[in-house]
Amino acid sequence: MIKEIRAKTLVSRVKGIDTYFGLDYGMNLYRGCQHRCIYCDSRSECYGIENFDGDVLVKVNAVDLLRSELPRKRKRGIIGTGSMNDPYMPLEEKFGLTRRALEVIAEQGFGVHVLTKSDLVLRDVPILKRIGRVAAAVSMTITTIDDELAKIVEPGSPPSSARFRALEALAEQGIETRIALMPTLPFIEDDWANVSAIVDRAHECGVKAIIPWFGMSMRDRQRAYFYRRLDKHFPGLRATYEKTYGHDYMCPSPNAKELFDRFAERCASYEITIAVRPHLAPTAEQLPLV
Numbered sequence: 001m002i003k004e005i006r007a008k009t010l011v012s013r014v015k016g017i018d019t020y021f022g023l024d025y026g027m028n029l030y031r032g033c034q035h036r037c038i039y040c041d042s043r044s045e046c047y048g049i050e051n052f053d054g055d056v057l058v059k060v061n062a063v064d065l066l067r068s069e070l071p072r073k074r075k076r077g078i079i080g081t082g083s084m085n086d087p088y089m090p091l092e093e094k095f096g097l098t099r100r101a102l103e104v105i106a107e108q109g110f111g112v113h114v115l116t117k118s119d120l121v122l123r124d125v126p127i128l129k130r131i132g133r134v135a136a137a138v139s140m141t142i143t144t145i146d147d148e149l150a151k152i153v154e155p156g157s158p159p160s161s162a163r164f165r166a167l168e169a170l171a172e173q174g175i176e177t178r179i180a181l182m183p184t185l186p187f188i189e190d191d192w193a194n195v196s197a198i199v200d201r202a203h204e205c206g207v208k209a210i211i212p213w214f215g216m217s218m219r220d221r222q223r224a225y226f227y228r229r230l231d232k233h234f235p236g237l238r239a240t241y242e243k244t245y246g247h248d249y250m251c252p253s254p255n256a257k258e259l260f261d262r263f264a265e266r267c268a269s270y271e272i273t274i275a276v277r278p279h280l281a282p283t284a285e286q287l288p289l290v
């Protein structure tokens with residue numbers, strides 16, 4: 001169900017240095033997400049979103065909050081959007097909060113980093129170009145080259161092929177593009193054929209950087225939901241996960257080291273930056289939400 005709410009605050013300062021996306025601030029215009037990725041960390045109890053797969057809350061006063069909060073910030077920096085929800089999920093077409101927030105960011109001279117899985121971002125190219133006079137980048141999360149697999153693991157998102165086409169169009173418009181290659185689901189997506197195909201296609205689309213993580217996180221409600229989807233779509237795989245990871249939060253791919261080495265070599269051959277320090281298993285604090 002879609003519910004309209006009024007938020008008290010919107011923009012939060014990013015603590016420490018954001019080694020993934022270089023963010024200074026974060027904002028969430030919505031709470032909950034229509035993309036329903038089977039691995040989504042936002043289902044975890046610590047975020048307190050009770051009905052993550054049922055309700056999406058729309059912060060109807062978000063743009064007013066943004067307009068009043070930004071002038072009070074001591075530093076003009078990069079504002080990130082796209083953690084714990086996708087700023088271009090289908091309901092953005094109706095509510096347009098992301099679009100209006102980008103207008104405010106452009107007016108007030110801040111930069112932006114958009115993390116999304118949707119080609120709806122193309123609608124806002126003119127505003128992103130204006131923000132780009134300060135700094136604008138779009139990262140598309142892509143975890144598989146296979147559209148059929150994407151339908152299973154990211155059922156509410158546009159197919160990976162559409163995301164690549166969007167990256168290509170953004171790059172043609174001079175907007176800096178990146179791929180968040182994370183998570184890489186162990187035993188499902190962590191093979192070289194998948195990873196190399198993503199890097200090759202990224203190169204064709206003019207992508208400047210890829211932020212990889214060869215593994216996933218799992219905890220409480222997130223794990224329970226993911227295992228239910230495994231039972232439905234990958235019968236028997238839950239047992240492999242349980243044996244490999246037990247109750248661990250950080251679940252790196254058994255192939256992580258080999259994948260990372262080959263990935264780094266392929267990226268170097270295309271002069272694609274790896275926008276992350278070369279650690280294979282980030283700590284919980286370093287792991288961005290995807």
Ligand code: SF4
Binds near residue numbers: 083086117289
């Ligand atoms: S991973 Fe991102 S796009 Fe997918 S459901 Fe979670 S917040 Fe939405």
